[in-house]
Amino acid sequence: MECIIKTITLILKHDYDIVVGPKLRNPGDINLPNFEAKPIKNPMEIQIAFTSQKGVDVLNKYIIK
Secondary structure (H helix, E strand, O other), X not given: OHHHHHHHOOOOOOXXXXXXXXXXXXXXXXXXXXXXXXXXXXXXXXXXXXXXXXXXXXXXXXXXX
């Protein structure tokens, strides 16, 4: 969870092409004091970010046309 928070707040930078992880409750409140990051659990929600053209190309390779 800490990695997600650091990425959202731009403290952590990465060069991954595709990032997969849990969706957080109220990510807009992440800069508030005493914010407790918790994933959405019922049902678990997952998010996928394609952060480069290389990542998008991988997605396009497996799309059924």
